[in-house]
Amino acid sequence: MAKLSAPSGFRDFLPDAFRKRAELMRRIREVYESFGFEGMDTPALENLQVFLGKGGGENEKLMFHVMKRGADLQRSLEKGGQELSDMALRFDLTVPLARYYNTHRAELPAVFKRYQIGPVWRAERAQHGRFREFIQCDVDVLGSASMQVEAEVILATSTALAKLGFSGLTVRLNSRPLLNLLVRSFGIGDEHVAAAFVGIDKLDKVPPEEVKKELLEKGISEAAAAALLAFSAATKTSASAALFDDVSKRTGEAGARHIAQLKEVLALTPELPSGKLVFDPFLARGMDYYTGPIFEIASEGVPFSLAGGGRFDGLVDKIASGKDPAPLPDGRPGGVPACGFSIGFERVLLLMEEKGLFETASRAADVLVVVPSADAAAEALKLGVELRAAGLRADVYPNAGKPVPQYELAQKKGIPYAILADPEKLKSGTLEIRDLATRQNTPVPRAELAQWIKGKLGMIP
RNA sequence: GUGGCUGUAGCUCAACUGGUUAGAGCGCCAGACUGUGGAUCUGGAGGUUGGCGGUUCAAGUCCGCUCAGCCACCCCA
Numbered sequence: 012m013a014k015l016s017a018p019s020g021f022r023d024f025l026p027d028a029f030r031k032r033a034e035l036m037r038r039i040r041e042v043y044e045s046f047g048f049e050g051m052d053t054p055a056l057e058n059l060q061v062f063l064g065k066g067g068g069e070n071e072k073l074m075f076h077v078m079k080r081g082a083d084l085q086r087s088l089e090k091g092g093q094e095l096s097d098m099a100l101r102f103d104l105t106v107p108l109a110r111y112y113n114t115h116r117a118e119l120p121a122v123f124k125r126y127q128i129g130p131v132w133r134a135e136r137a138q139h140g141r142f143r144e145f146i147q148c149d150v151d152v153l154g155s156a157s158m159q160v161e162a163e164v165i166l167a168t169s170t171a172l173a174k175l176g177f178s179g180l181t182v183r184l185n186s187r188p189l190l191n192l193l194v195r196s197f198g199i200g201d202e203h204v205a206a207a208f209v210g211i212d213k214l215d216k217v218p219p220e221e222v223k224k225e226l227l228e229k230g231i232s233e234a235a236a237a238a239l240l241a242f243s244a245a246t247k248t249s250a251s252a253a254l255f256d257d258v259s260k261r262t263g264e265a266g267a268r269h270i271a272q273l274k275e276v277l278a279l280t281p282e283l284p285s286g287k288l289v290f291d292p293f294l295a296r297g298m299d300y301y302t303g304p305i306f307e308i309a310s311e312g313v314p315f316s317l318a319g320g321g322r323f324d325g326l327v328d329k330i331a332s333g334k335d336p337a338p339l340p341d342g343r344p345g346g347v348p349a350c351g352f353s354i355g356f357e358r359v360l361l362l363m364e365e366k367g368l369f370e371t372a373s374r375a376a377d378v379l380v381v382v383p384s385a386d387a388a389a390e391a392l393k394l395g396v397e398l399r400a401a402g403l404r405a406d407v408y409p410n411a412g413k414p415v416p417q418y419e420l421a422q423k424k425g426i427p428y429a430i431l432a433d434p435e436k437l438k439s440g441t442l443e444i445r446d447l448a449t450r451q452n453t454p455v456p457r458a459e460l461a462q463w464i465k466g467k468l469g470m471i472p
Numbered sequence: 473g474u475g476g477c478u479g480u481a482g483c484u485c486a487a488c489u490g491g492u493u494a495g496a497g498c499g500c501c502a503g504a505c506u507g508u509g510g511a512u513c514u515g516g517a518g519g520u521u522g523g524c525g526g527u528u529c530a531a532g533u534c535c536g537c538u539c540a541g542c543c544a545c546c547c548c549a
Contacts (some may be wrong), residue, residue: 355549
């Protein structure tokens with residue numbers, strides 16, 4: 012039994028898993044770049060003030076704090092142990108983006124489309140599909156209030172998931188301010204809106220009676236809870252168009268603008284390559300920084316979402332001033348408009364494993380040069396150079412010895428071909444390529460080795 | 473963060489109600505044989521029973537703490 016292990020919720024990745032992860036990230040990145048999103052990055056740590064009170068919701072409680080150091084720490088301890096930390100690990104990629112935009116605004120285009128793939132950290136108890144360190148893949152557009160942005164980040168995310176082999180997914184769409192109005196329309200006051208969101212969010216997993224019980228426990232009146240749940244039940248079966256009418260009746264004038272936005276998003280979004288886009292008036296999301304449309308992708312039979320996002324106008328301004336920017340004359344939120352969508356990489360990968368969506372096992376290299384004896388080593392290394400120059404990934408076994416263990420290692424690493432650097436054969440100029448799966452040898456002139464393998468591997472168009 | 477379940481060789485597991493030097497299969501290593509691999513034979517290494525402490529004449533088996541995994545809650549990617 013290993014005495015040491017990574018901390019709870021943190022993981023090591025063996026070469027095989029690492030290859031898979033890198034390959035998936037590469038595919039997602041390619042899709043993002045095909046949309047014109049630009050890559051960028053921010054540090055793992057931010058100054059604490061960047062995170063505090065910026066709408067991270069519950070996640071702010073789950074931050075990994077970094078303690079002050081040296082004299083600063085001493086001073087804080089002497090003051091009674093208050094404010095012991097001054098930095099924290101990022102818990103998402105959105106709040107740091109707002110800080111980043113603030114810092115570099117002058118150097119960035121007026122409309123900034125970016126993608127970022129990187130780890131975030133949350134101090135929760137680890138569970139199936141939940142880790143303390145996990146990768147998120149975000150696309151965001153800053154500087155445009157157009158619903159075109161919503162359509163585009165939804166399309167980009169759906170395309171990325173399609174590229175990984177997903178289909179039949181549902182992207183649920185709602186609006187944070189609309190949900191707010193809807194919840195209030197049942198007579199639920201400001202102080203209970205958050206609790207109502209949490210309850211609402213559970214409706215697809217927990218029976219309504221349970222949710223009602225919870226709502227009551229949180230101080231929501233019997234009448235309000237009953238009305239809310241009755242409405243929810245009634246809308247369960249409605250089609251999108253009717254749903255909008257139902258919600259419209261309850262939210263009236265104030266809700267009209269948000270409904271119009273959602274209809275616009277639906278109208279603007281092309282057919283999605285990995286699923287469909289639907290309006291769900293009860294979709295709620297944890298982050299408080301959302302100010303407009305919100306969206307989420309769930310997969311059936313899995314108790315967690317694969318991706319989530321929404322519009323967060325004004326977050327950039329809030330980072331700087333600590334308060335929400337003044338709303339525009341027409342009631343829309345002021346400040347820098349922004350909207351993004353985040354893929355939960357770990358959950359996507361977990362689901363792919365459960366569904367067996369990995370179509371091809373990746374290989375560590377294309378070919379292994381087998382070194383049967385020390386006097387063949389120099390030629391073997393040279394052969395490796397030649398194969399690499401020809402565009403192959405060539406692994407030269409790092410120790411001369413019996414071929415058998417070398418073949419076995421190659422097979423373990425998923426390497427499909429081996430070339431035995433036999434001194435006699437090297438002299439003759441024709442070597443044998445061994446297909447490790449079939450164990451068939453094929454003699455091929457040294458100069459044509461790479462071409463032969465590339466042909467077999469489909470690397471020649 | 474709260475609560476529950478689990479933790480024995482690299483892997484999968486065994487060891488009656490606490491009782492002698494903790495076992496098996498697979499894997500691994502060496503040798504024989506082969507002589508560019510999945511066979512066979514022989515032999516071998518490897519465990520402070522996650523860690524620390526306690527109860528007991530005696531603990532893998534009981535208790536406490538701790539670490540890790542899983543599950544529920546909380547919440548979420």
